[in-house]
Amino acid sequence: MPASRPHRVAVLVPEGAKPLDVGIPAQVFTTRASMPYEVRVCGATPGLVTGGDGLAYYVAHGLDALAWADIVFVPGYRFPDRDNPPQAVVDALIAAHDRGARLAAISTGAFALAATGLLDGKRATTHWHYTRALAARHPLVQVDENVLFVDEGSTLTSAGAASGIDLCLHILRGDLGVAAANHAARRLVAAPYRSGGQAQYVPRSVPEPLGERFAATREWVLHRLGEPLTLDVLARQAGVSPRTFSRRFVEETGYTPMQWVMRARLDLARELLERSQRSVEQIAADIGLGTGANLRLHFQRILGTTPSEYRRTFTRGE
Numbered sequence: 001m002p003a004s005r006p007h008r009v010a011v012l013v014p015e016g017a018k019p020l021d022v023g024i025p026a027q028v029f030t031t032r033a034s035m036p037y038e039v040r041v042c043g044a045t046p047g048l049v050t051g052g053d054g055l056a057y058y059v060a061h062g063l064d065a066l067a068w069a070d071i072v073f074v075p076g077y078r079f080p081d082r083d084n085p086p087q088a089v090v091d092a093l094i095a096a097h098d099r100g101a102r103l104a105a106i107s108t109g110a111f112a113l114a115a116t117g118l119l120d121g122k123r124a125t126t127h128w129h130y131t132r133a134l135a136a137r138h139p140l141v142q143v144d145e146n147v148l149f150v151d152e153g154s155t156l157t158s159a160g161a162a163s164g165i166d167l168c169l170h171i172l173r174g175d176l177g178v179a180a181a182n183h184a185a186r187r188l189v190a191a192p193y194r195s196g197g198q199a200q201y202v203p204r205s206v207p208e209p210l211g212e213r214f215a216a217t218r219e220w221v222l223h224r225l226g227e228p229l230t231l232d233v234l235a236r237q238a239g240v241s242p243r244t245f246s247r248r249f250v251e252e253t254g255y256t257p258m259q260w261v262m263r264a265r266l267d268l269a270r271e272l273l274e275r276s277q278r279s280v281e282q283i284a285a286d287i288g289l290g291t292g293a294n295l296r297l298h299f300q301r302i303l304g305t306t307p308s309e310y311r312r313t314f315t316r317g318e
Helices: 019-028 064-068 087-099 109-115 128-137 161-176 178-188 208-222 231-238 242-253 257-275 280-286 292-303 307-314
Strands: 007-012 037-042 047-050 056-059 071-074 102-105 149-151 155-158
Touching: 007 019, 007 064, 007 087, 019 037, 019 161, 019 178, 037 056, 037 064, 064 087, 071 087, 071 109, 087 102, 087 109, 102 109, 102 161, 109 128, 109 155, 149 161, 155 161, 161 178, 178 257, 208 231, 208 242, 208 257, 231 242, 231 257, 242 257, 257 280, 257 292, 257 307, 280 292, 280 307, 292 307
Parallel strands: 007 037, 007 071, 071 102, 102 155
Antiparallel strands: 047 056, 149 155
């Protein structure tokens, strides 16, 4: 989304911070021509922060960075179920939230957000190994152990480190549009889109070859969005019955096959609206929805806006 200044991102490094969790938002949002973000890495105080897994961090900023930031990331850290963060950290997170900043936790960073009380009555997630501990320690939080990330508007939480990438790309998609998020995903060699509703892990009852086959089917679909796609077509490509395909697909992705196809089509429509001058009618034909009226209907129902309004919002001089 166009802005008069870069979006300000603070990465708050707690004691015992996990290195991947620290690095993900710092790398995804690092300042470059295509990314209007400025990142500051901070701690409870400037200086050395003892991390987890044998690493330590030297941070240039203290909690003043939270008063500066538009988005605050809290990485996961060791032993989150033992003690709350220092009160100064809790107070700074609350103050940042009250000022209008979004607070985003990666993995066990959700415990720090929960300690503020800002997750009370809201949905949240964390690494599957700690979901029960989060629910026990913070019973007012609606812990969902079966999703990759949860977006509650001003508070966002994600599961393990890899889902931290999904959360960052989700934030990029909302701030800058699909094209920018896909560009960042290609730079990271990451999946461009995994929904927040996708399961953290495939249930043990699902044979691994089946999961691999469904991933291949989803990739196959992405190259054929303009073609007629039905449940029977997808199941035939996957080599299983429509009933089995539908049931297992929901377990893997959180969506029915045709819900997933529709969202993939709308993501392609969003990118075409951002990057091309093609009309709504042309784009509808390109993505397999037939008519502009059909595209407008699904756009409004799923995204809550119109193609024209979306284009005005996310078209930037490139």
